[in-house]
Amino acid sequence: MDDGLGNLGGLVESIYDLALDPAEWPRLLKLLAEAFDAQAGSIMQESVINGGGAGLTMGLDPQVPQDYFSYYAPRNVLRRIDDLYERMNRDWTPVVTIDEGSMPKSQLMETEFYVDFLKPAGIHSVMTWGLWYSDPNFASVDLYRSPGQPNFTSADIARAEAIHGHLLRAMRLGRKVAETRTLGAGLAAALDRAPYGLFVLGADGRVSHANAAGERMIAGPGGLRVFSGRLTAPHSDDARRLSALIAQAAGFNGARVGGSMALRRADERAPLSVIVAPTRGEGLLPFHVGPSVIVCVTDPEAAASVSEAFLGELFGLTGGQAKVAASLLEGRSPRQIAEALGLSFYTVRAHLARIFEKTGTSRQAELVALMTRALGASPA
Numbered sequence: 001m002d003d004g005l006g007n008l009g010g011l012v013e014s015i016y017d018l019a020l021d022p023a024e025w026p027r028l029l030k031l032l033a034e035a036f037d038a039q040a041g042s043i044m045q046e047s048v049i050n051g052g053g054a055g056l057t058m059g060l061d062p063q064v065p066q067d068y069f070s071y072y073a074p075r076n077v078l079r080r081i082d083d084l085y086e087r088m089n090r091d092w093t094p095v096v097t098i099d100e101g102s103m104p105k106s107q108l109m110e111t112e113f114y115v116d117f118l119k120p121a122g123i124h125s126v127m128t129w130g131l132w133y134s135d136p137n138f139a140s141v142d143l144y145r146s147p148g149q150p151n152f153t154s155a156d157i158a159r160a161e162a163i164h165g166h167l168l169r170a171m172r173l174g175r176k177v178a179e180t181r182t183l184g185a186g187l188a189a190a191l192d193r194a195p196y197g198l199f200v201l202g203a204d205g206r207v208s209h210a211n212a213a214g215e216r217m218i219a220g221p222g223g224l225r226v227f228s229g230r231l232t233a234p235h236s237d238d239a240r241r242l243s244a245l246i247a248q249a250a251g252f253n254g255a256r257v258g259g260s261m262a263l264r265r266a267d268e269r270a271p272l273s274v275i276v277a278p279t280r281g282e283g284l285l286p287f288h289v290g291p292s293v294i295v296c297v298t299d300p301e302a303a304a305s306v307s308e309a310f311l312g313e314l315f316g317l318t319g320g321q322a323k324v325a326a327s328l329l330e331g332r333s334p335r336q337i338a339e340a341l342g343l344s345f346y347t348v349r350a351h352l353a354r355i356f357e358k359t360g361t362s363r364q365a366e367l368v369a370l371m372t373r374a375l376g377a378s379p380a
Helices: 006-019 024-033 063-075 082-091 110-119 154-181 186-193 212-219 237-251 300-315 319-328 334-341 345-359 365-374
Strands: 040-047 052-058 096-098 125-134 135-143 199-202 207-210 226-227 230-234 259-263 270-277 292-298
Touching: 006 024, 006 154, 006 230, 006 270, 024 040, 024 052, 024 135, 040 063, 052 063, 052 212, 063 110, 082 334, 125 154, 135 365, 154 270, 199 212, 212 237, 212 259, 237 259, 237 270, 237 292, 300 319, 300 345, 319 334, 319 365, 334 345, 345 365
Parallel strands: none
Antiparallel strands: 040 052, 040 135, 096 125, 125 135, 199 207, 199 292, 226 230, 259 270, 270 292
C-alpha cells in the first residue's frame, strides 16, 4: 500500500509505539524535529481567549515556555487573529500550517513577538500541527528552525500532512488509555475498566484479549463479531476495510501504520468509531509478547444512554446541567450544545459554571476526563 509516507514510515511506527505512554512525548518531539530538520519542538495547550496554558519543549531553554505563557501568548501574532474564538468554534479542523501562512516573514520580523521572543529564543521559522480543540483550549505540536536554517515551505507541509492523521489517531488513543490509567490500576486492570472497547491483537491478527466493554460489544446485536479468532463486521465492505486496517497495523504490507473508520451496524444505531494502531508488545503485557495491534472502539450511543442519569446522581446535577454535561462528554462544544438543546449560549455557559463548582473542576478537558473515569466505573 503506497500511502505517500516515503522514508517517514519508521517515524509513523514510532508515533504509534509511543501512543500508550504520554511520558514518551519528549522522545517523540525529538524524532519529529529530526525528521523535519528542526532544531527544537514543543507540544502546547493554549486558551484561545486569554493565551493561558502549558507546554513541553525539546531543544529550547526551559525559560522559553514560561516567558511565552506569562507574557507573549496573547501577543502571538501567528495565532491572535481577528475573531479567533468565533472561528475556532465555528469551523476548526486540524491542519498543518507554517508561519508564512499567517503573514509574510518580513512583516513577522518587525513584530514585538518576533523581536523580543522568537529571535532571542533562536526561532526563525515555525511549523504547527493542530491536534485538537476543546473550547476554549487549542493543542498543537510546533517545530522550530533557527535563523541559520531554511524556512519551512509548502514541501515541508506536504511531508507533514502525510503523517498528520497518524499523529492525530495516536494522540486520541493515547488520551483514552491515559484516562484509564488515572483510575489507579495497572494497565491490564485499567484496560478492563475502560468505557471503550479495547482489543489486543497478536501479530497474526487474532484477538488475544478483549476488555469488558469489548466483550459486551461482541455479545451485543448487530455490531462487531469475532470469527475464527479475528475481529469482523456485519457489512462485507466494512469487514474488508477493518481487515485491511488490521493487516496494515500488523505490518503485513510493509511499515506498521494505523488507521480509523466508522463501522456500520446491522441495525439503525449510529456507527461505531474504530481506531486501529500498531504498538510494542511489551507495552501491553501481560496480554501479548511481540508486535501487537490495539483496536479501540467507541460506541457513541452507549455513553449517551447512561450518562445523564448517572452523572446527575453522582455529582448532584440538575436535569439541565446533566444534559449539558452529557453533551460535553459526547464531544460537542458549548455552542453546539446550545443549538442541540435549544438553549442560549449564555445559559449553557452558566450551566457549565455550576457543573465546574459541583465537580471540583475548572476546565472542560478536566471535566471530561473526570466524567469519563466516572462512567468507566458505572454499573452500566
